Amino acid sequence: MDTKEILLGRTMAVPFVQELAKKALTSVPPRYVLPDQDPPIISHNSSSTQVPVIDMKRLLSEDFMMDSELQKLDHACREWGFFQLINHEVSSTLIEKVKKETEEFFKLPIEEKKKYGQKGGDVEGYGNSEALEAYSAELKNVSGKILKLMGKNLRIMDTNEMTTMLEGRQAMSFNYYPACPEPEQVIGLAPHSDFSGLTILLEVNDVQGLQIKKDEMWIPVKSLPDAFIINIGDTFEILSNGTYRSIEHRATVNSLKERMSIATFCSPSLDGEIGPAPSLVTPETPAMFRRIGVVDYCKGLFSRKLDGKSYLDAMRIQNEEGNSN
C-alpha cells in the first residue's frame, strides 16, 4: 500500500501567517507570542554537538570493511535519533525542482493557496506535480533501505516483522515559517516528536531553524547542502522496543528570512498493528510498549495536542525494570 497525503504546513492558518508577514510589522502581534519557551538555545560549533552525518553510498557498499558506516548509523540512531544523510542518490536536479516548486507555491496569492488547502488530502492538491511524484517515489526507496538497515542493526530477525512500517504510508508536510521581527518571542513549530517511523526533512531555501533536544539542551541542526535530515519517529521507537528513541525537536524562526521545509513522514500502514518487533522481546528485554492497531493509535494521537512525547508515554508498559523516561 502506498497512500500519500499532502499537508500544507501544520495548519490551514499558514496562508494567513504569510499575509501577516507581508505587513512589515516591527513586533509580534500578541496572539502569536509564546511566552516561557524552553531552556536557552545552546549554539556550539564543535563536532560533538552536530548530528552525525551518514553516507548512503558507504552504507550500501558490499564491502564488509564499510560495516563501520552501519555502526555509525546504529550509533546515530541510539544516541541522537537524528542524522544527516549524504550521497543518497536522489538527483540534485530533482531536488532543485521540488524546492523551486515549493517556493513558487508559497508565493501564490492567498486565494489560490486556499484552494489547495480546501482540496487537502492528496497529491493533486499540490497541482499534479511530476517532480513531487518522483521525489516521493525516490524517498520511499531511500526510507525502505534505511529502515531495513536499521532493522539489521537492531537484529530484528525477519523483515516481515517490519512489514507494517516498510509498506506503510507516506505523507508530506510543507512547512512555511515567515521571518519574524522578534524571533525569540515565538516558535515556528512547537516541540514535538513525530508520529512516523522515519521522517525525512529537506530544507528548501537554505535557512536553518530546526533544533533538537539532546541532554536537555536545544541543539541547532546545520544541514549540509542537499543532505536529508532524518529522524526516528514514535512508531519506530515502539518497533525497536525503545532502543532507538524519537527525539523532540522544534523549529525556530529567523528575524530576516522566511524559511521553508518539506517533511516526508514514513509511517506504518493503517491496516496494520504497531508494537515491538517480536524478535526483540525476550525475558531479558520485555516489551516496553503495548501492541495496538495503527488506526486506534492514530485516534488517540489526534485527540491530543502537539505536546512533546506525552502520547508515546501512554503506550508504555510499566515493567518492573522498565525505564519510564
Ligand SMILES: O=C(O)CCC(=O)C(=O)O
Ligand atoms: O521545519 C522543520 O525544521 C521541522 C519540521 C518538523 O519537525 C515536522 O514537520 O514535523
Ligand SMILES: [Fe+2]
Ligand atoms: Fe517534526
